[in-house]
Amino acid sequence: MSKCIIIAPLYRGEEPDWLCREDGDLLICADGGYAAARRCGLEPDLVVGDFDSMPEGHQVQGEVLRLPVHKDDTDMAVCFREGRKRGYRSFRIAGALGGRMDHTLANLQCLYDCALRGEEAWLCDRHNRLTVLLPGEYVISRIPERKLSLLAWTQEVRGVTLRGTEWELTDHTLSSRYPLGVSNEIRGEQAHLSFTEGALVLIHAQDAAADRSDDNT
Numbered sequence: 001m002s003k004c005i006i007i008a009p010l011y012r013g014e015e016p017d018w019l020c021r022e023d024g025d026l027l028i029c030a031d032g033g034y035a036a037a038r039r040c041g042l043e044p045d046l047v048v049g050d051f052d053s054m055p056e057g058h059q060v061q062g063e064v065l066r067l068p069v070h071k072d073d074t075d076m077a078v079c080f081r082e083g084r085k086r087g088y089r090s091f092r093i094a095g096a097l098g099g100r101m102d103h104t105l106a107n108l109q110c111l112y113d114c115a116l117r118g119e120e121a122w123l124c125d126r127h128n129r130l131t132v133l134l135p136g137e138y139v140i141s142r143i144p145e146r147k148l149s150l151l152a153w154t155q156e157v158r159g160v161t162l163r164g165t166e167w168e169l170t171d172h173t174l175s176s177r178y179p180l181g182v183s184n185e186i187r188g189e190q191a192h193l194s195f196t197e198g199a200l201v202l203i204h205a206q207d208a209a210a211d212r213s214d215d216n217t
């Protein structure tokens with residue numbers, strides 16, 4: 001399935017294999033994500049934003065959707081909308097974690113909206129990959145050196161059964177009031193997850209100290 005890749009301003013070139021652009025993929029830059037993409041040798045198909053996070057004097061080339069500064073939608077929400085208008089239902093977003101916490105939480109809300117629409121969407125940075133899941137059955141592949149966390153996005157997530165991990169669950173209810181599902185580990189190559197009600201944030205997370213590509217190493 002072709003995917004829509006969205007590059008936001010905090011992108012530093014991490015996860016190039018996972019974000020690799022293939023035939024049929026669409027690359028959108030959100031505002032200052034254009035400068036970040038160009039530094040990493042990426043040429044976008046579309047640049048979206050009010051350009052409040054673009055470096056001063058930076059010239060944008062190619063197709064541009066310029067947004068008003070005063071608006072209801074975030075730049076990221078518009079990027080998702082533009083991807084959908086072009087027929088994409090699978091999204092990978094980089095450079096949208098960290099920085100301002102309100103932006104990070106708003107981007108998580110966008111992931112939840114994608115899940116409700118039946119789309120696949122992932123946020124990533126050099127330490128994390130995360131998505132939002134709705135009730136169903138899932139096979140989760142292990143990513144070396146990364147922990148697995150499953151956190152309730154809705155008030156309660158019911159019927160959670162998890163197998164193939166260090167800490168397993170059987171027909172359990174996870175609550176948004178308590179982080180029981182944080183920092184688990186997949187024992188083999190895959191874990192199996194199912195749940196019947198609610199929404200989960202799934203996170204593959206790596207400790208910063210374990211990141212060998214850190215700028216200071």
